[in-house]
Amino acid sequence: xxxxSVSGDGDVLTVCAGGSLRGELQVPxxxxxxxxxxxxxxxxxxxxxxxxxxxxxxxAATAGAVRALGATVEPTxxxxxxxGGELRESPGPIDVGNSGTTIRLLAGIAAxxxxxxxxxxxASVNRRPMxxxxxxxxxxxxxxxxxxxGRRAPLRIAGGGLRGISWQPPVASAQVKxxxxxxxxxxxxxxxxxxxxATRAHTEEMLATFGADVRVAGGEVTVRxxxxxxxxFAVPGDPSAAAFWAVGAALVPxxxxxxxxxxxxxxxxGYLRVLERMGADLSVVPAGDRRVDxxxxxGPLQGVTVAASEVSDLIDEIPVLAVxxxxxxxxxxxxxxxxxxxKESDRLRSVVEGLAALGAPAExxxxxxxxxxxxxxxxxxxxxxxxxxxxxxxxxxGLAAAGGETVISGWRSxxxxxxxFLEDLARCRVS
Ligand code: S3P
Numbered sequence: 001x002x003x004x005s006v007s008g009d010g011d012v013l014t015v016c017a018g019g020s021l022r023g024e025l026q027v028p029x030x031x032x033x034x035x036x037x038x039x040x041x042x043x044x045x046x047x048x049x050x051x052x053x054x055x056x057x058x059x060a061a062t063a064g065a066v067r068a069l070g071a072t073v074e075p076t077x078x079x080x081x082x083x084g085g086e087l088r089e090s091p092g093p094i095d096v097g098n099s100g101t102t103i104r105l106l107a108g109i110a111a112x113x114x115x116x117x118x119x120x121x122x123a124s125v126n127r128r129p130m131x132x133x134x135x136x137x138x139x140x141x142x143x144x145x146x147x148x149x150g151r152r153a154p155l156r157i158a159g160g161g162l163r164g165i166s167w168q169p170p171v172a173s174a175q176v177k178x179x180x181x182x183x184x185x186x187x188x189x190x191x192x193x194x195x196x197x198a199t200r201a202h203t204e205e206m207l208a209t210f211g212a213d214v215r216v217a218g219g220e221v222t223v224r225x226x227x228x229x230x231x232x233f234a235v236p237g238d239p240s241a242a243a244f245w246a247v248g249a250a251l252v253p254x255x256x257x258x259x260x261x262x263x264x265x266x267x268x269x270g271y272l273r274v275l276e277r278m279g280a281d282l283s284v285v286p287a288g289d290r291r292v293d294x295x296x297x298x299g300p301l302q303g304v305t306v307a308a309s310e311v312s313d314l315i316d317e318i319p320v321l322a323v324x325x326x327x328x329x330x331x332x333x334x335x336x337x338x339x340x341x342x343k344e345s346d347r348l349r350s351v352v353e354g355l356a357a358l359g360a361p362a363e364x365x366x367x368x369x370x371x372x373x374x375x376x377x378x379x380x381x382x383x384x385x386x387x388x389x390x391x392x393x394x395x396x397x398g399l400a401a402a403g404g405e406t407v408i409s410g411w412r413s414x415x416x417x418x419x420x421f422l423e424d425l426a427r428c429r430v431s
Contacts, residue, residue, distance in 0.1 A: 003429055004395070004422055006411055013391070013411035013422075015398040017379060020298070021255040023428040027242050029235035030263045031417050034059040035101050036178070036206050037233055038073065039109060041082035042066035043185065044210065046230035051079040053235055056417040058099035061121075065094045065106055069117075084230070089115035093154065096121040098344060098386075098416050100128055101175055103153055105203075107133045108179030111142035112186025114160030119153060124344050124386060126153045133179045136167045140183055140191070162187035164224075168194040171339060172312045174267065177221065178203035184223035185212060193221045199312045200267030236263035236291045240316040241418050243271045244392050245428070247324045249296035250280045251400035257428055258295040265290055270313025274321055278304045278328055301328040303373045308336020315339065318369070319393035322351045325371040326360035327400065338367035344416070345385035354394045357382035358401055377401040384410035388417050395421070399429075 004015045034054040039062065041048035053059060063073045063080075068090040072083040087109070096102040096119060103119050107130070110117035120126060131151040134144040143158035144150060164187040169176045177193045181203050184191025204221045207214040210228035214221065242259040249257040264284075272294070275282055281297040301324055306314070311334070314321065318334055325332035340347035348364035355362045360375035379401045384391035391414050398406030414421050 003431070004425055006422070008409070011409060011412040013395060013408040014405050015395050015408070016405050017399060017401045017403070019252070019429050019431040021245070021249050021252050021257050021399070021428045022430050024258045024260060025245060025424050025428060026260050027237045027245070027262065027424070028056060028418055028420065029054045030238040031056060031058060031240070032101065032174070032200060032202050033206070033235050033263065035062045035105060036202050037235060038062045038066055038082060039105055039182065040206055040210055040228045041231070042069065042071035042084040042087065043109070044228045044230040045085040046083070048082045048084065048230045049079040049232045050082065051234045053080050054238065054417065055419055057097055057415045058102060058417060061095070061097040061099045062102045062106070065096065065102060068092070068094050087113050090117055093118035093120055096125060098122050098124055098413070100125055100344070103130070103155070104133050104175035105178045105182060107137060107144070107155060107157060108182035110157040111137040111140060111144070111159045111183045112162055116156060116158045119155045119157065121153055128152070129342055130155055132169065132171060132173060132176050136165060136180055137183055139165050140187055142183070164189035164191035166192040166194065168196060172197040172199050174199035174202070181207065181214065181221060181223045185226055187225060189224070191223050195219055197309065197312050198266060201265065236289070237261045238417070239263055239268045239271065240389070242294055243317040243320050244396050246271070246275060246280070246282065246294055246296040247320045248396045248399055250275065250298055250301060250324060251327055251396065253298050255298040256295065258293055260293045261287055261291045262294050263290060264292045267313050270310050271317035271321060274304055274306055274310070274314060275324070278302055278324065303328045303330030303332040305332065306334045308367070311336050311339070316389060319347055319351050319389050320396060322355065322362065322369060322371050323393050323397040325373055326355050326358070326362065326375045326397070327377060328373045331373045332371045334369040336367050337369050343387070344413070345387035345390060347387065347390065350385045350387055350390040354382045354390060354397070358394070358397050358406065379403040379406045381407045384408055384413055386410045386413045388413040388415075392418065392421055
């Protein structure tokens with residue numbers, strides 16, 4: 001039996017426990033940074049070159065969207081060339097697929113453009129809350145309508161004539177902040193986003209690096225009408241992808257995996273701090289240019305409490321950290337994680353059900369996820385609910401489970417962010 005095989009049209013993964021994980025990997029380019037690189041290049045008047053772009057379907061959706069709005073995006077050897085400038089009306093509705101980041105960030109740009117844009121996605125995206133971007137964009141002067149009183153996609157955005165606002169998002173969200181900052185590039189006056197809790201800073205950092213008029217001070221980001229200049233940019237490795245290998249190496253006996261060139265910056269390195277607190281055998285070595293090489297070796301873990309104030313620094317890593325917590329010697333609490341109910345799936349539910357399938361008790365109580373710990377994971381069958389991070393988190397769980405084969409349906413979703421996950425697994429798995 002192959003240690004991991006897919007069937008059912010690529011949608012069912014069967015993964016066998018055993019062996020160990022050893023070697024070096026490079027994960028795909030960071031998804032958040034890749035989206036923003038494409039969007040900013042589309043707004044820059046001229047040609048930009050982006051290397052190391054994520055090869056996932058979400059980022060392909062952003063590439064398709066900026067093409068629909070008149071930018072050209074051409075793969076050339078190692079880099080992708082984007083020719084941007086004045087955007088024009090899309091000939092039809094734009095399909096963002098499964099990508100919440102695409103629809104929310106693009107809503108900000110569409111709000112700034114003097115034409116109508118229709119943005120929709122798959123069933124998951126069309127279920128997710130859009131009022132968090134629609135409401136402030138309306139206050140800026142865009143006409144935003146949608147399903148369920150304008151709270152869900154598909155969204156129809158008649159843009160142009162924006163004025164800046166000062167906004168404190170009711171939920172900590174880098175997507176909302178990003179959407180407003182992008183709209184602010186088109187608005188008269190200042191657009192100010194005051195964050196209740198700091199979120200990943202890619203939008204403001206990349207806007208500043210590429211020459212737009214943005215200022216960060218005292219928990220506020222302020223942007224004025226401007227455009228980024230064309231740029232050459234290399235996307236660093238995705239920490240949210242690296243986290244699967246760090247946890248995999250921690251859980252699977254006799255493992256040691258190094259992930260090279262992983263982005264390290266605000267809002268993205270919380271998983272490393274949590275794994276350290278759990279006692280993981282981890283080394284994090286600076287690799288220049290805000291990148292680190294992350295090495296993790298197998299060893300016992302202990303339970304951990306993750307405070308609500310830390311959550312925005314590890315929001316996407318909670319599913320795989322919960323799998324780690326299931327095997328830890330003691331209970332873990334993840335506080336203030338209610339936002340996970342609004343991701344690609346209801347991740348609190350998916351995590352609790354997936355852990356139950358592997359014999360590990362956990363429950364979600366209000367905004368808190370409690371993982372009992374002390375479990376010897378055993379192979380089981382589960383559904384990833386079409387959610388890439390759930391699929392990969394439980395593949396890692398399956399690698400560490402006793403008793404044979406773990407079967408995960410909904411595996412196809414992995415293409416969203418990490419199409420080469422199984423090749424990387426094959427690369428570092430030794431029997
Ligand atoms: C992202 C922000 C986060 C994260 C998502 C990517 C981004 O979402 O979960 O995967 O690129 O801005 P929220 O803004 O909803 O927290």
